[in-house]
Amino acid sequence: MGISAVILCAGYGTRLQHDLANDETNFHLKDIPKPLLxxxxxxxxxxxxxxxxxxxxxSEIIIVTNEVHKDL
Incomplete structure (x- = not known):
């Protein structure tokens, strides 16, 4: 019997999005969820x-996300 690994991806990345919005060199990354960067x-x-x-x-990998990113 194995155990489950859980990857938490349920944050909104508010601070990161704020930083990216103010950074011309990485602006193209804005609105991409952190785990998908x-x-x-x-x-x-x-x-x-x-x-x-x-x-x-x-034995299994569980990815926990929030409602905003559930379809990504």
């Missing part, structure tokens, strides 16, 4: 999922 060639959340997939005792 690109890091090198893929979204940040992809690295977390890959890490959990490589742990043999984790």
């Amino acid at each position: 690109p890091l090198q060639s893929k979204p940040l959340i992809a690295y977390w999922i890959e890490s959990f997939e490589n742990v043999t005792f984790i």
Whole structure:
């Protein structure tokens, strides 16, 4: 029997969005949820999922989101 890994993605990123709105070099990232922000060639959340997939005792990965990002 394995255990569940939980990735919390339910924040609104208010501070980050404020900073991005005021940063001309990264303005294109505004309104992208933090877990989907690109890091090198893929979204940040992809690295977390890959890490959990490589742990043999984790049987499922649960991603918790908020109502705003439920369809992403």
